[in-house]
Amino acid sequence: MDKINVKIINQLKDNYSYILYNNNGDASLIDPAESLPILKYINKNSLKIKDVFITHHHKDHTSGIGDIIKNFPKVNIHSPNAFIENTRYVLNHNDEVDTHINSFKIISTPGHTLDHIIYYDDHNKILFCGDTLFRLGCGRVFEGTLNQMYSSLKKINELDDNVIVYCGHEYTLNNLNFLENILDKKKLYSDIRHKIESDLAISNKSVPFNLLDEKSHNLFLNQDSQIGELIKRELMLKNFELFKYLREKKDCF
Numbered sequence: 618m619d620k621i622n623v624k625i626i627n628q629l630k631d632n633y634s635y636i637l638y639n640n641n642g643d644a645s646l647i648d649p650a651e652s653l654p655i656l657k658y659i660n661k662n663s664l665k666i667k668d669v670f671i672t673h674h675h676k677d678h679t680s681g682i683g684d685i686i687k688n689f690p691k692v693n694i695h696s697p698n699a700f701i702e703n704t705r706y707v708l709n710h711n712d713e714v715d716t717h718i719n720s721f722k723i724i725s726t727p728g729h730t731l732d733h734i735i736y737y738d739d740h741n742k743i744l745f746c747g748d749t750l751f752r753l754g755c756g757r758v759f760e761g762t763l764n765q766m767y768s769s770l771k772k773i774n775e776l777d778d779n780v781i782v783y784c785g786h787e788y789t790l791n792n793l794n795f796l797e798n799i800l801d802k803k804k805l806y807s808d809i810r811h812k813i814e815s816d817l818a819i820s821n822k823s824v825p826f827n828l829l830d831e832k833s834h835n836l837f838l839n840q841d842s843q844i845g846e847l848i849k850r851e852l853m854l855k856n857f858e859l860f861k862y863l864r865e866k867k868d869c870f
């Protein structure tokens with residue numbers, strides 16, 4: 618398969634959409650919210666949008682679909698939910714989707730919404746995780762239960778360390794401030810703060826990021842890291858209890 622390129626497109630206040638494309642000009646989109654900046658890049662680079670992949674039903678991940686179809690009437694819309702406008706293929710856990718560009722394995726991750734799915738490309742080691750995982754955080758639990766979200770994050774934690782993660786929002790600094798302050802552990806996060814601040818200085822983005830870094834620093838994702846063990850001892854909490862404690866505190870941070 619061809620080399621795959623991923624272009625990050627800023628959307629709305631702090632959303633990200635992604636354009637995946639190969640050297641033949643075939644393109645897929647992840648979670649288009651605002652079509653204008655997407656189509657600008659597509660036209661400038663003479664790309665053809667063949668497929669759109671949606672992670673969940675929230676408007677800030679779907680509102681660009683209509684305009685994309687106007688410009689590319691044959692585009693295939695893949696989503697987890699038949700109620701998402703213009704869905705042609707409804708995707709379920711463990712489905713595999715092959716496009717001109719790559720293959721995605723579908724992983725169901727209920728919690729933020731009940732329909733949430735994420736798109737994993739094992740060959741290219743890339744993951745598009747919408748609002749399930751953020752750098753140093755995770756999505757708010759709107760529709761599912763804390764237990765569901767915890768299990769969904771465990772599925773991500775089991776993926777290969779080398780995976781590069783593309784998430785749905787730029788929330789990293791807020792997440793970092795939360796972890797440093799709520800746990801009173803600024804020192805533990807000094808290396809990762811340095812890394813994040815230098816990422817932001819270069820591109821104004823902290824996305825994409827390495828799953829291995831998340832496994833060591835993101836306590837929503839993994840409670841068995843060195844930091845996790847330390848915090849669990851101090852707070853006398855087990856894995857799920859620590860996740861619940863942090864998610865509930867974060868809701869009012």
Ligand SMILES: [Fe+2]
Nearest residue numbers: 673675729748
């Ligand atoms: Fe969302």
